[in-house]
Amino acid sequence: MTGGRHRVRRLHPGFLAASFALAACTDTSSIGIEEEREMGLAVAEQAAREMPLLQDEPVVRFVRELGAHIVERADTTGRAYEFRVIDSEMANAFAIPGGFIFVNRGILERAESASELAGVLAHEIGHVVERHGLEQMAKAQNTNTIVSLVYVLLGRAPGGAEQVALQVAGSAWMAKHSREAEREADRVAVVYLARAGLDPRGMPQFFQRLLNEDRASPNELLAWFSTHPVTEDRITDTEAMIAQLPSDAVERAAADLPQFTQMRRRLASLPAPPADPRTLP
Numbered sequence: 001m002t003g004g005r006h007r008v009r010r011l012h013p014g015f016l017a018a019s020f021a022l023a024a025c026t027d028t029s030s031i032g033i034e035e036e037r038e039m040g041l042a043v044a045e046q047a048a049r050e051m052p053l054l055q056d057e058p059v060v061r062f063v064r065e066l067g068a069h070i071v072e073r074a075d076t077t078g079r080a081y082e083f084r085v086i087d088s089e090m091a092n093a094f095a096i097p098g099g100f101i102f103v104n105r106g107i108l109e110r111a112e113s114a115s116e117l118a119g120v121l122a123h124e125i126g127h128v129v130e131r132h133g134l135e136q137m138a139k140a141q142n143t144n145t146i147v148s149l150v151y152v153l154l155g156r157a158p159g160g161a162e163q164v165a166l167q168v169a170g171s172a173w174m175a176k177h178s179r180e181a182e183r184e185a186d187r188v189a190v191v192y193l194a195r196a197g198l199d200p201r202g203m204p205q206f207f208q209r210l211l212n213e214d215r216a217s218p219n220e221l222l223a224w225f226s227t228h229p230v231t232e233d234r235i236t237d238t239e240a241m242i243a244q245l246p247s248d249a250v251e252r253a254a255a256d257l258p259q260f261t262q263m264r265r266r267l268a269s270l271p272a273p274p275a276d277p278r279t280l281p
């Protein structure tokens with residue numbers, strides 16, 4: 001699924017188009033779904049180039065199918081989501097506007113059930129649906145419009161400056177979401193999970209697992225803490241959100257799937273991730 005397209009070193013034309021269109025305005029309500037995708041695609045392609053992607057089709061397929069299953073019941077706009085697995089043992093995941101979701105192998109390895117992994121995916125899908133980060137990304141791309149314009153006017157081939165521009169756009173997007181955005185992503189995620197027939201309790205369970213790991217041995221592999229701080233409060237809040245769902249929807253939901261176990265077995269048979277995974281700023 002990660003064909004040569006993502007290896008091509010070029011500035012996506014959509015990036016320029018989006019920048020020009022947005023030059024006068026960063027009101028995100030005026031950004032259409034297509035435009036949002038073009039903006040996100042430029043950043044997603046950059047991320048895909050910078051990150052060591054896991055190329056193992058069966059593992060990636062499971063993540064893609066689990067993600068698509070949640071999306072079907074979460075997003076009615078017709079966004080074309082793409083799910084990629086980064087071959088890094090760090091516990092991290094992020095979403096780029098437009099529907100580009102990256103989840104690290106470290107999340108797949110720490111989750112103990114399909115519903116725990118689904119919780120992370122649903123949270124990231126929530127950021128996309130609620131358009132968190134779109135405004136920051138639009139502003140970052142606007143700032144770099146001048147750089148892009150200069151190059152177009154000079155008739156030079158896109159070079160290092162464009163790469164830098166994209167990195168700035170990327171890092172602006174990667175910046176922490178507000179606590180409110182995090183809460184909102186959690187809130188919509190529990191609803192998506194219940195609709196998808198996946199046990200939303202997997203979400204606070206996974207938060208607890210990360211928190212326990214951090215307490216047992218604080219380590220730099222728990223990158224999710226920096227972008228999605230996990231606290232006892234967040235666990236309690238998520239549990240309270242779940243308590244408001246119809247109880248039969250929660251009771252009937254699947255905590256695990258046999259395909260998850262197969263995916264884990266497959267993952268365990270693969271070579272270890274690169275020792276020094278590059279990460280975005």
Ligand SMILES: [Zn+2]
Nearest residue numbers: 177182185228
């Ligand atoms: Zn988040």
